[in-house]
Amino acid sequence: EVQLVESGGGLVQPGGSLRLSCAASGFTFSSYWMSWVRQAPGKGLEWVANIKQDGSEKYYVDSVKGRFTISRDNAKNSLYLQMNSLRAEDTAVYYCARDQNGDYDDYWGQGTLVTVSS
Amino acid sequence: DIQMTQSPSTLSASVGDRVTITCRASQSISSWLAWYQQKPGKAPKLLIYKASSLESGVPSRFSGSGSGTEFTLTISSLQPDDFATYYCQQYNTYQTFGQGTKVEIK
Numbered sequence: 001e002v003q004l005v006e007s008g009g010g011l012v013q014p015g016g017s018l019r020l021s022c023a024a025s026g027f028t029f030s031s032y033w034m035s036w037v038r039q040a041p042g043k044g045l046e047w048v049a050n051i052k053q054d055g056s057e058k059y060y061v062d063s064v065k066g067r068f069t070i071s072r073d074n075a076k077n078s079l080y081l082q083m084n085s086l087r088a089e090d091t092a093v094y095y096c097a098r099d100q101n102g103d104y105d106d107y108w109g110q111g112t113l114v115t116v117s118s
Numbered sequence: 119d120i121q122m123t124q125s126p127s128t129l130s131a132s133v134g135d136r137v138t139i140t141c142r143a144s145q146s147i148s149s150w151l152a153w154y155q156q157k158p159g160k161a162p163k164l165l166i167y168k169a170s171s172l173e174s175g176v177p178s179r180f181s182g183s184g185s186g187t188e189f190t191l192t193i194s195s196l197q198p199d200d201f202a203t204y205y206c207q208q209y210n211t212y213q214t215f216g217q218g219t220k221v222e223i224k
Contacts, residue, residue, distance in 0.1 A: 035213070044216070045205055047212065047213035047214065103150065105152075106167075106173065109161065
């Protein structure tokens with residue numbers, strides 16, 4: 001059974017940093033693109049970033065470029081999102097998702113809440 | 119950037135109704151479109167990919183159609199479990215989601 005479990009969310013002050021993790025199991029992690037998608041409270045879904053199987057390609061939504069970094073450790077079956085210079089508008093539930101060929105997302109984690117507030 | 123616009127934003131329907139949700143892309147995305155269902159407090163669930171391909175395990179009452187810039191998600195006979203919010207997503211260039219359509223009980 002495919003499982004994606006996010007962790008690392010919490011309350012952080014504006015300008016602060018946070019690192020999200022996603023532990024994957026039930027599939028060959030190194031064979032799949034992976035994504036982070038977020039959802040602000042009461043709002044819709046927003047794709048944040050994705051990363052190729054070997055980490056050689058990474059793509060970001062414009063609003064996080066230069067502030068967020070997606071990475072992975074295939075030996076640990078883990079996906080990460082390093083978030084720096086956080087803003088109030090980054091407040092959201094962050095979902096880890098498995099991509100099919102860097103396209104649509106066929107499995108999702110349960111999400112981890114990031115709150116940016118003073 | 120490719121923008122995705124769904125209509126309507128909210129839809130009131132009854133069990134057994136045929137329901138159609140429309141998604142329009144700001145430029146052609148061929149058939150690179152997926153549909154998701156999301157219930158409150160839960161992660162999205164993939165329903166349809168490549169505009170009309172049904173994800174394994176998804177009931178056949180769900181169907182998708184369209185290509186280019188206009189797409190539809192149809193639920194042939196609405197069931198109690200189908201009251202949720204539905205999102206389209208283009209993956210022609212990166213990924214962009216529509217704003218969502220909430221299907222509520224009439």
